[in-house]
Amino acid sequence: MLNAPVCHHHDLCSAEADALAGNEFMFNTPDLQGLTLAPFRGVRYCPTAVSDLGAVTCPPLDLLEIGASAQLLTAEPRNAARLLLPNNELAAADRYRHAALTLRRWLADQTLITDTEPTLYVY
Structure with a gap:
């Protein structure tokens, strides 16, 4: 058996x-x-704010090593690692508050934009 x-x-x-x-x-x-598939309004980098997606994207959180994140953060200030692995020097609650503020700032300054129409995305 x-x-x-x-x-x-x-x-x-x-x-x-x-x-x-x-x-x-x-x-x-x-x-x-x-x-059940349901379309949603995705959030993505604005092409006029970010010309090189490779510079601002990072591996998924479970594959992102702490040491590697430092390189991503210093190379590009708008790297997604700032949202996934917020500042480790802050207390845990403050880290995620800081990441939320970063997300709101990037949405406000249009580093990130929300699609106007709900869509199904292929990954």
Whole structure:
């Protein structure tokens, strides 16, 4: 019998684990409606404020190393790392308050813009 990790957050995960363990497998999920996609108004860098997206983007938070963030922050003052990994010299609550202020400032000075129409984005 195969031991599979079980996710207790969703019935389908448990069903998959049972199937992997050789138990009978049946979907009995009348509530399951499937995937729902909803358009939203994205926030992105304004092309007239930022000419090189490579200079202001950074890896996802789970891949961004603390040491690497210092290089991103010094190279470009509008790098997204300022929002993802705010100033480590501040207390935790102040770090995120500072990141929120930075986000508001970038929206106000149009470093970042909000799309006018809700859209589905491909990633």
